[in-house]
Amino acid sequence: MEPPQREVVRGGALDFLRFLASLLIVVYHYGAESPIRLERFHQVFSRGFLATDFFLMLSGYVLGRAYGGSVIRGRIGTLRFWARRAARVWPGHLIVLAMLAALVLLLNLAGTDAHKPSRFAWDQLPVQALLIHAWGFPSDGWNLPSWSLSALIVCYALFPFFWRTVSRVRHAWLLPLRAAAILGVFEIIARQVFHHALPDLQFQFGVVRALPLFILGVCLARAVDMRWPSEAMARALLWGGIALLVVTQPLDRYALPDEWLFDAPSLTAIGMIVLGAGRLPVKHPRRWIEEGAKLSFALFITHIFVGVIYWSAVHRLIETVPIGIGWQWLMWVAGFPIAYGFAWLFHTFVDQPIQARLQPLLRKQP
Numbered sequence: 001m002e003p004p005q006r007e008v009v010r011g012g013a014l015d016f017l018r019f020l021a022s023l024l025i026v027v028y029h030y031g032a033e034s035p036i037r038l039e040r041f042h043q044v045f046s047r048g049f050l051a052t053d054f055f056l057m058l059s060g061y062v063l064g065r066a067y068g069g070s071v072i073r074g075r076i077g078t079l080r081f082w083a084r085r086a087a088r089v090w091p092g093h094l095i096v097l098a099m100l101a102a103l104v105l106l107l108n109l110a111g112t113d114a115h116k117p118s119r120f121a122w123d124q125l126p127v128q129a130l131l132i133h134a135w136g137f138p139s140d141g142w143n144l145p146s147w148s149l150s151a152l153i154v155c156y157a158l159f160p161f162f163w164r165t166v167s168r169v170r171h172a173w174l175l176p177l178r179a180a181a182i183l184g185v186f187e188i189i190a191r192q193v194f195h196h197a198l199p200d201l202q203f204q205f206g207v208v209r210a211l212p213l214f215i216l217g218v219c220l221a222r223a224v225d226m227r228w229p230s231e232a233m234a235r236a237l238l239w240g241g242i243a244l245l246v247v248t249q250p251l252d253r254y255a256l257p258d259e260w261l262f263d264a265p266s267l268t269a270i271g272m273i274v275l276g277a278g279r280l281p282v283k284h285p286r287r288w289i290e291e292g293a294k295l296s297f298a299l300f301i302t303h304i305f306v307g308v309i310y311w312s313a314v315h316r317l318i319e320t321v322p323i324g325i326g327w328q329w330l331m332w333v334a335g336f337p338i339a340y341g342f343a344w345l346f347h348t349f350v351d352q353p354i355q356a357r358l359q360p361l362l363r364k365q366p
Helices: 013-030 046-070 078-109 122-129 144-166 174-193 203-224 231-248 259-279 287-320 324-363
Strands: none
Touching: 013 046, 013 144, 013 259, 013 324, 046 078, 046 144, 046 203, 046 259, 078 122, 078 144, 078 287, 078 324, 144 203, 144 287, 174 203, 174 259, 203 259, 203 324, 231 259, 287 324
16 A cells, blocks of 8 residues: 655755855866866865766656655556756746857857866757756756756656556655666666666766666655655654765875775765655744755756856956955955855746746646
């Protein structure tokens, strides 16, 4: 018998972590523009892939908690579910990509180039617009983080199958173990076929990287639906996962005999955090946390566009006028509130109005 799903309350630990991970991804992408590359201060600044892993895992978890019951009860078909999820990410992605293309075109017409012009090859624009550039099509420019959206499009299509499969498992504690085994199989595939560890795969093979993390999130969502673990154990998992993640970060990933000796504990820690935070009830929801989490998608897809404009201007200014290293750091720090402010504008006046019109149409029964 399918257990009743708890209402998902926003403004809690998972929303805070989602917002924090989005900020870390921006720090990672903007770190290359700092006066001194951030990795020289600490290796953690070169590990934006962990924040991406968290997002991919959380995507599977959130969909499982939000739509799992509807899938089992047959209230939403596979095609309509995929259409609703694709409509959630595709319009915003296309608008930002069009803005980037218009910006690069205007700069070229003005006789100058965007910052790092090699990233904007026109022949890569069609596959990015179609969101198929993580399906084996070479594309490592334009809006760099959008490879994960391309990979998630595939995950969305397979989600109803994944949920029905994990719903057949009767013992909740088996779910994370099976997900870990699937992750191990994909790690072997990545090394044997693509000759890289899973987090190091090229963006064009993003589906291979995203699928096992998404499945892990789905398994954790199903476990929480089955009221596992207990709240006391969930609290221990949450804080234990945070401690494990902190302890692993001083390690030099590439100095270890194998990258997996760093990746496995880090992913285990992230999974413990998602499971622990997801299982604990949100007793004191915070509106600012909820709003910050809602802005994370807009920040994720717009910060590259903001960066192209801002860093092009900053680097041109530094080349023209002698500016001290202290002022250069201040200009670098200023990039973050600018990126966040633009994300708020995009979320409020572009993305949300589009979704307000589009999603009700997709929810109607045929």
